[in-house]
Amino acid sequence: MSGLSVTVLGCSGSYAAVGESCSGYLVRSDTTALWVDCGPGTFANLQCHMRLQTVDALLVSHHHPDHCAELPVVYNAAKYYMGMEHIRVLATEGVREVTEAYGDSSDLFGWEMVKDSSQARVGDIDVLFSRTDHPVETLAMRFENDGKSIVYTSDTGRGWALAALSRDVNRPPPDLVVGEGTLLAATDDPSIPHVSAAWLAADANDVGARQLVVTHVPPGSDPEDHLAEAGEVFSGDVAVARTGASYFA
Template sequence: MRVTVIGFWGAYPAAEGATSCYLFEQDDFRLLVDCGSGGMSRLQKYIDPFQLDAVLISHYHQDHIADVGVLQYAWLVQNTLQDTNKKLSIYGHPFDTAKFNSLSHQYTEGKAYDPSETLSIGPFTVKFQETNHPVPCYGMAVSNGKHQVVYTADTSFSEAWIPFAEGADLLITDTNFYKGMDGTGPGHMTSEEAGALANKARVRELLLSHLPHFGEHDQLIKEAKERYEGLVSLAEEGWTWESQ
């Protein structure tokens, strides 16, 4: 399994960047997890978006879905140019009817997942964890049967994440605030909380993502390492993790 960071900013993309967007690959199957603002532009540096096999959405805030519409147009154009009739499955939760319905377009099909059940997408199985966020949002554990990557999506800290992330090979955390700040209102974690979660869940590696637009990002690593002794990385476009 290979995971590539396409977008990692919180709220809005910095120049030449993108918000939440991650590419999961296994056995030539390509799953895009979230499709935030700028994601389509940056994704094309790594793969042809028309070669995606599925998309999985954590929730319907714009920094996670803004480029879904752009992706839909791309599939419309390429199906027309190539005289094909391919349809892309976009998985989302059904708890916002209008937003879920928007996942369906001429060449995309919205498919509702039940967060209480395990979802199979190609070679991956996905389990869900409800997050602490102002709208319904689901983090996920993506497994290829041997290795597991946990993505918190947007959430403030909760003890429930510890058993959910237990032993993960890679933990990708929402790290939108620095040590000593309070992210409970907007529903985001601090660097210190990300490190504490990684430590308590005994994960093998920690990636700090959904990064803030203020402060020095290197400080996030230092603060996370105060609570976690394993490998800590800062998300950047093109950052890649691959199971061994």
């Protein structure tokens, strides 16, 4: 592996399809590994690629359970079975509140609260956060390393755009967008706090993204339909997220 990449640990939207996992991604450079969102089932899939002890930080976009519910499991595994003493966690206040409903986790998790416009550096990866259009505080993320960039939208409605992590902050177009395309033309509804694959594709075109990966496809919806609708709009390379697949910036 060389350069900035993202590996899918889970990509089912809202709940896991049969044999699948909810949202989770492994963003890596040559020397740094970030576990981004930890929905149910993603811890098992992470271990197909690397040991938890070699992850440099966990980054969690929001406190809906399909994006964060693995955190208490990670706590128990790391503290009581793996002998770990510290895990860096960058997340919203809501993520910490939900996690600590199970008890104080500060003896293991090094919590760093992030919000709209926050910036962080983990290893050799720079991260910029932007609040999306979702019912709870939700943060999209831009990852930068050695002139390459990946943007992860997390969950959002139509009131947020990729420009918030590119043009609006004087950043170049992202090399790769991993974005939610939960809806299709047949299910698109502005009142739902998610966007369609076609809407995502148009937004990615607007910021000049080179590659697009459509994710957060809900169970019962054919991923190939989401791929087809995005492909009709997006002018670059487009794929639909597959668990275990890696994509390079």
